[in-house]
Amino acid sequence: MRRTMGVAAASAxxxxxxxxxGGGPQSSGDQKLTGxxxxxxxxxxxxxxxxxxxxxxxxxxVEMAIADFTAKYxxxxxxxxxxxxxxxxQNKPDVANSKAQEMYDRKGVDLILDVPTSSAALKVADVxxxxxxxxxxxxxxxxxxxxxxxxxxxxxxxxxxxxxxxxTGKTTTEQIGKNWYxxxxxxxxxxxxxxxxxxxxxxxGGTVVGKDGAPFPNTSGDFSTxxxxxxxLNPKPDVLGTMQAGAELVNVVKQYNEFKxxxxxxxxxxxxxxxxxxxSLTPAALAGTTYTDAWxxxxxAKNREFADRFQQKAGTRPTFAHAANYSAALQYLEAVQAAGxxxxxxxxxxxxxxxxEDVFLRNGKIRAEDHRVVHDAYLAQVKPQSExxxxxxxxxxxxxxxxxxxxxxxxxxxxx
Amino acid sequence: xxxxxxxxxxxxxxxxxxxxxxxxxxxxxxMLRVVNFAHGAFYMLGAFGAYVLLSEAGxxxxxxxxxxxxxxxxxxxxxxxxxxxxLTKLDPLYNFLLTFGLTLILQDLVKLRYGxxxxxxxxxxxxxxxxxxGLFDFPTYRVFILGFAVLLCVAVWWVxxxxxxxxxxxxxxxxxxxxxxxxxxxxxxxxxxxxFGIGLAGLAGVLAAPMRAVNPxxxxxxxxxxxxxxVIGGLGSIFGSVAAxFGIGLVQxxxxxxxxxxxxxxxxxxxxxxxxVLLWRPAGLFGREExxx
Numbered sequence: 001m002r003r004t005m006g007v008a009a010a011s012a013x014x015x016x017x018x019x020x021x022g023g024g025p026q027s028s029g030d031q032k033l034t035g036x037x038x039x040x041x042x043x044x045x046x047x048x049x050x051x052x053x054x055x056x057x058x059x060x061x062v063e064m065a066i067a068d069f070t071a072k073y074x075x076x077x078x079x080x081x082x083x084x085x086x087x088x089x090q091n092k093p094d095v096a097n098s099k100a101q102e103m104y105d106r107k108g109v110d111l112i113l114d115v116p117t118s119s120a121a122l123k124v125a126d127v128x129x130x131x132x133x134x135x136x137x138x139x140x141x142x143x144x145x146x147x148x149x150x151x152x153x154x155x156x157x158x159x160x161x162x163x164x165x166x167x168t169g170k171t172t173t174e175q176i177g178k179n180w181y182x183x184x185x186x187x188x189x190x191x192x193x194x195x196x197x198x199x200x201x202x203x204x205g206g207t208v209v210g211k212d213g214a215p216f217p218n219t220s221g222d223f224s225t226x227x228x229x230x231x232x233l234n235p236k237p238d239v240l241g242t243m244q245a246g247a248e249l250v251n252v253v254k255q256y257n258e259f260k261x262x263x264x265x266x267x268x269x270x271x272x273x274x275x276x277x278x279x280s281l282t283p284a285a286l287a288g289t290t291y292t293d294a295w296x297x298x299x300x301a302k303n304r305e306f307a308d309r310f311q312q313k314a315g316t317r318p319t320f321a322h323a324a325n326y327s328a329a330l331q332y333l334e335a336v337q338a339a340g341x342x343x344x345x346x347x348x349x350x351x352x353x354x355x356x357e358d359v360f361l362r363n364g365k366i367r368a369e370d371h372r373v374v375h376d377a378y379l380a381q382v383k384p385q386s387e388x389x390x391x392x393x394x395x396x397x398x399x400x401x402x403x404x405x406x407x408x409x410x411x412x413x414x415x416x
Numbered sequence: 417x418x419x420x421x422x423x424x425x426x427x428x429x430x431x432x433x434x435x436x437x438x439x440x441x442x443x444x445x446x447m448l449r450v451v452n453f454a455h456g457a458f459y460m461l462g463a464f465g466a467y468v469l470l471s472e473a474g475x476x477x478x479x480x481x482x483x484x485x486x487x488x489x490x491x492x493x494x495x496x497x498x499x500x501x502x503l504t505k506l507d508p509l510y511n512f513l514l515t516f517g518l519t520l521i522l523q524d525l526v527k528l529r530y531g532x533x534x535x536x537x538x539x540x541x542x543x544x545x546x547x548x549x550g551l552f553d554f555p556t557y558r559v560f561i562l563g564f565a566v567l568l569c570v571a572v573w574w575v576x577x578x579x580x581x582x583x584x585x586x587x588x589x590x591x592x593x594x595x596x597x598x599x600x601x602x603x604x605x606x607x608x609x610x611x612f613g614i615g616l617a618g619l620a621g622v623l624a625a626p627m628r629a630v631n632p633x634x635x636x637x638x639x640x641x642x643x644x645x646x647v648i649g650g651l652g653s654i655f656g657s658v659a660a661x662f663g664i665g666l667v668q669x670x671x672x673x674x675x676x677x678x679x680x681x682x683x684x685x686x687x688x689x690x691x692x693v694l695l696w697r698p699a700g701l702f703g704r705e706e707x708x709x
Contacts, residue, residue, distance in 0.1 A: 052533045186679045212676050215683035219641045220665075221628045224426040225672040232419065250534040250629035258539070258555045258627060260546065280534040280629075 032341040034108065037081035040066070040329055041109035043099055043124065044139055046088035049246045050116045053274040054139050058114050058325040059086050060314045065329035069337075078337050085109055089120055096120035100127040100135075110342045111136060111332050113325055118142035118189055128153040134344050136328040139321055141189060141272065143196075143408065146370040150414040153344060155351070155371045158324035158360075159294040161189075161196045162408040163377055164272055167292030167401050169200030169241070171379045172269045176290065177238020178206040181230045181266070183223070183252065184243035186213030193243040193271045209233050214244070223252050224259065231264045243271035253281050253289075262288070275319045278382055278394045287384040290398070292377055295320035295360050298393050299378065306359045317392040320360075327360035363403040369410035377406040418551040423673040424666065429558045431665020432565035436620040437642045438649060438657035439572060440613035446589035446652040447609040448496075448504055453515040455642065456635030457522040458488055458614050462621020463630045464526055467535045477540040477626070484622045485615040492614025493607050501606065519636070526632040534629040561623055568619075569658050576654060585609060589652065644690045650703020660701060664689070 042059045045051045066082045085107045089096035096115060103109040104127065112128065115121045116139025128135035129151040137145055138158045145156040173180070180201050184190035190213065198208050210233045212226050230240055240261060242252045249270065256268060270291040278286055297307035297317050306326070310318045318326075332347070335354075339346045352368035364375040379399040388394060437455060444452050465484045469475035475483065495518070503510040538544075543557040576582035587595040588602040595602055621635075628634060645664050649656030664686055671682035693701060 047527070047532070049532060052531050186683070213679040215672070215679060217637060219637050219686075220430050220668055221624075221634070221638065222426065222430045222669075224429075225423055225669055225676075228419070228422050228426070229673070247534050247629040247631050247633070250631075254627055254629070258557065260555075276533050280536055282536040282538075284538075285536070 032343075033079055033336075034110070034342055037079055037083065037108075038333070038336060038342055039107060039109045040082070040084050040332070041103040041107065041112045042084060042086045042114050042325070043089050043096065043103065043112050044114040045091050045116055046086075048091050050091065050139065053276045053319045054114055054116055054321040054325070056086075057310075057314045057316065057318070057322050058138075059084060061310065061318065061322045061326040062113060062329040064309065064313060065326045065333065069330060069333040073337065078340060082333070089115065089117075091117040091120060093117075093119045093123045097123040097127060100124045101131070104128075104131045104133045110134065110336075110344075111329075113328055114138045114321070116140055116321075118144070118192075121145060122149050125149055125151060125154045132344055134332065134347060136332065138324045138328060142192065143411070146372040146414055147411040148413040150370050150411075150416060152348060152371075152416050155328075155366065155373055157328050157373045158320060159292075159377070160372075160407070161192050163294070163406050164292045165193065165196035165200040166408070167377055167379050167406065168269050168271065168290060169197045169206075170204040171399065171401075172239055172241075172267075172290050173201050173204040173206035176267050176269075179209045179235050179237045180206060180239050180241050180269075181233060181237035182208055182211040182241045182243065183226050183230075184211070184213055184271075185216035185218070185245070185248060187216045189245070190216065190243050197241055197243070197271065207235075209235055209237050214248075216248075218248060218251070221251050223255050227252075227255055227259050227261060231261060231266055237266055239267045239269050241269045241271065245272055246277070249273065249277060250281055253285055257285055274321070275317065275392065275394065279392065282385070283382050283388050283394045284385040286382040286394075289382045291380055292401070293320060293380040293395065293397075294375075294377055295323045296378055296380060296395055296397055297323070298395075299397055302359055323360040327358050330358060331356055331361075365403065367410060369416075370414040371416070372407055372410065374403045374407045376403050377401040419673070421549075422552050422554070423669050425554060425558070425562070427666035427669030428662055429562050429665070430668060431662035432562055433620050433624060433638070433661075434642055434645045434665055435569060435658045435661030436565055436616050436623075437638070438645045438661045439569065439654065440616035441642065441646050442649070442652055442654050442657035443585070443609055444613040445646075446654070447585065447606055448500070448511075449508060450500060450504060450511045450515070450610075451508060451651075452613065453512055453639070454518040454522065455515075455613075455617050456637075456639030457519040458492065458617040458635070459621040459624070459638065460526070460632060460635035461488055461522065462618035463537070463625040463628070463634060464530070464535070464621070464632075465618070466622045466625045467537050467630050470537065471535075477622070480622050481619070485619040488618035489611040489615030493611035495614075496607050496610040500610070523632045523636065530632070532631060532633070534631040537625040537630055539626040557626060561627075564623070568616075573655070573658075581605075641686055644686050646700075648690050648693045648700055650697075650700025653700065653702040653704075656700055656702025 040062055042062055044054050046055050062084055087099040089099055111134040113136050115124050115137050118140045121137050121140030135154045136157050141161045143160045143162050182194055184194040244252050268289045270289055273291045297303050307317055335347045335350045336342050339350045351366050354366045356364040362376040366373050378397045380395045381398050383396055441455055462484045466480040469480050539557050543560050545556045546553045547556050547559050592602050645660045646657055649660030671685040675682045
């Protein structure tokens with residue numbers, strides 16, 4: 001009698017195990033996930049100049065992606081144990097370097113996300129390459145991530161200096177004016193932006209009649225020397241292109257308005273601007289300014305639906321960096337689901353050449369050649385105050401720049 | 417020619433901010449021997465206070481121009497009584513560290529509540545036009561700042577040289593022990609002078625709000641140059657701080673305008689001047705060598 005009981009119990013176990021095997025794509029017994037779970041790491045600025053355009057709200061966006069992924073796959077998901085690790089790199093390359101190592105080595109992070117500030121972003125790319133772990137950069141602008149510093153484990157997700165210059169420089173030259181005066185902060189990012197813009201403007205048939213590198217950081221906060229110079233150049237520029245960012249951009253725009261350059265026939269184009277910048281300057285101060293946006297929350301119903309959910313969670317409207325962090329986390333989880341493993345090489349293989357469509361990536365494609373994620377970009381213009389119908393709705397999209405034209409061709413400098 | 421005049425004018429406007437801040441630092445240093453590192457934070461609080469008053473209570477610029485300096489002056493006096501005067505008898509480094517710590521606390525408190533993004537502040541409508549000077553026109557608001565700052569500096573100079581209070585303050589600054597020997601209670605002037613210096617920083621902050629990015633770090637960026645100004649003028653020298661303030665504003669503006677092909681030069685020119693002055697006159701342009709104790 002005892003013997004039959006034992007056999008029955010054993011066969012029940014066998015049946016149960018077999019039943020389980022049919023459910024999930026791979027059961028945890030196969031050790032397909034390191035530590036039986038997925039850990040996403042958000043490494044960005046959580047206290048400094050870029051903490052509002054990305055920062056902690058990007059962590060919220062990544063949490064949304066995890067919730068959406070879990071809801072979509074339910075118990076068919078490769079795992080339901082997905083957590084987020086986060087750290088503040090303070091925009092310092094050395095801090096970014098050590099935090100990235102800590103994340104990969106000690107916190108079991110499978111993917112590092114965000115990392116604004118180009119110098120810090122490049123350091124993390126080196127760490128990803130060394131540790132053979134994945135890295136999706138969202139917050140940084142340098143094209144070196146898909147150029148001479150590219151590597152197998154690094155993907156550049158949202159935007160870069162070429163996209164900004166090509167969108168704003170080309171279209172503004174064609175539609176608003178041919179003669180430009182460029183003002184840039186005199187350090188790596190500003191110099192890179194100035195070169196990209198000059199190239200795009202010249203290619204579109206425009207002329208750069210003057211350019212100046214302003215001190216960086218500009219301790220006096222005063223840009224009037226340059227703003228006074230602009231309308232007196234010969235020939236007179238039609239457009240002032242400012243490459244300043246954050247608080248320096250605020251100073252330039254305030255003083256541009258103070259000296260009434262728009263009334264003197266000099267329009268304003270901004271190299272890099274986030275929704276949060278328009279909010280702090282107010283649309284009235286920027287009305288009519290054109291810039292290239294990687295994504296805009298009120299562009300269509302799909303974006304708006306995401307923005308509403310984001311607002312419930314974070315209490316504000318998302319910038320393009322928030323939406324891109326959401327999308328990047330989601331696409332990584334989808335890739336792990338498809339591969340059935342979080343092994344970095346297998347996931348990279350699945351990602352390369354993949355076409356993707358989600359709330360952030362429209363006509364998206366993950367290029368195999370250089371790991372640039374290409375997608376539609378938008379030429380945007382700040383609305384006059386009278387047309388702002390609700391809080392944070394500051395922009396109208398003038399034109400969609402198709403994914404194929406928005407980014408540069410793969411660079412010969414990149415050897416994966 | 418009109419370009420040169422415009423650049424000169426702009427240099428003087430930047431200089432006006434340096435002068436107001438340096439003047440406050442100079443009177444505080446003179447009276448208390450305290451290098452007030454928190455000066456930039458109070459400048460920031462002035463600008464932020466103006467923004468909060470306008471956006472949350474609808475208080476206009478003109479009222480903020482009175483409320484913020486007075487309010488911050490009182491706050492400064494309270495701080496002096498509560499903490500700073502306890503350390504004045506020790507090595508000056510202690511107060512330097514204390515005020516540096518205060519700066520970090522004040523900055524982070526503002527950051528915690530209002531974030532790092534700059535806050536909007538519009539130019540008051542009365543001053544939003546521009547003034548035609550024949551050769552060139554210039555924003556009315558900048559003309560106002562320059563006039564206001566010059567008037568204020570003259571007023572401070574008048575108080576210090578022509579009134580009894582000023583006499584006491586100057587005497588206490590130069591020889592506190594001797595002044596006490598004449599039966600003058602030096603101690604009772606210390607707190608108001610500290611409050612006055614802080615009030616000036618707050619005033620500069622309110623003036624800056626319409627033309628500069630209003631954010632928690634705005635003072636931290638500026639204070640480095642202001643310290644250079646104070647050193648150039650001579651620590652504790654009231655006239656020196658004002659003269660050096662306007663002078664450095666001019667040097668910066670001309671540097672940016674005429675050395676723009678050498679951005680590194682225009683970026684460092686203030687500190688080059690400072691180093692030169694220190695080599696030539698270690699006590700600053702208008703400072704006096706400390707008498708041996």
